[in-house]
Amino acid sequence: MDFPRLADVIFKHNSFIVTSHIAPDGDAVGSVLALTTVLEKLGKNVVPIINDVVPAKYNFLPHSEKLRPYIPEKDxxxxxxxxxxxxxxxxxxxxxxxxxCELIVNLDHHKSNSLYGDINIIDDKSSAVGEMVYYLVKTLNVPIDIDIATCIYTAIITDTGSIKYSNTTPSCLKILSEMVEIGVRPDFISREVFEKKSYASILLLKEVLGTLKLSEGGKIAYMELTRDMLKKVGAKEEDADGFINFAREIESVEVAVLFREQDNLKVKVGLRSNVWVDVSKIAEEFGGGGHARAAGCTLEGPLEKAKNVFLSALKEYMQTSKRDRGERSN
Ligand SMILES: [Mn+2]
Incomplete structure (x- = not known):
């Protein structure tokens, strides 16, 4: 990875915007805050921007109060x-x-990355962008303090599902270990990121689990989240983070799907797989993307139509990739 070149760019410039995706997760927020703190330590002017609501559970991250959306007349x-x-x-x-800005740097670990930067550093072997930020910080030779360590640790445990997913590597475990040596408390962060839930979130879980269905002999599990459910229990969409895993955990399931109805008559589709289905491929068919085991896309509503369209495409895709897989192993 071309971190020396990026380090040169950082040393040569003075003002930076550090940003990440909407519907931000722990990797997005943690990576932005870690890099912001590092750049500030180098004496740079930095504005951390996320153009969406940052879930309150990330408020514990050091300097999270600096995050804000883009202000056109200012930034x-x-x-x-x-x-x-x-x-x-x-x-x-x-x-x-x-x-x-004059120069766009694109640092990412999604293999579907569209290479939109002037400098593109893409590594789909990295567990999280937080891991890439770690190696960048090492290249920049900035000492990692507890604030930076907390952000990098959070980024990595979010994207590895608390070191449970297949993207967990020796490299990310070494980094986590170093962050704990610096003073990060795994129990504290685990409670903040994975456990603490609002009561409304648990009520929402009841509603969503009530829609759980299996298909393809139990290989597909799917659920839905409607606007009415959110209204009924007074929950926010972010309260459904992680729900898809209940479907993925069913023993027979290979692909879990969560259909989330949006305000604008669109339907977001979250996807997880366990062993052999590359869900980023099926997400790409609908203009989305992601990773082999976690991906997403957006379809036109209404919900019932989106479900039908998507599930039949998924079934077809699974039958085809099963054939491919069989051919490869022969
Ligand atoms: Mn990520």
């Missing part, structure tokens, strides 16, 4: 560093990034 920088975002749309600046 300009020499360099914009985009983290964990496979395409420009997911950054949601609603204008050409060129009118905001």
């Amino acid at each position: 300009r920088a020499e360099v914009m560093i985009c983290l964990d975002s496979g395409d420009v749309e997911r950054l949601d600046f609603k204008k050409d990034l060129r009118s905001i």
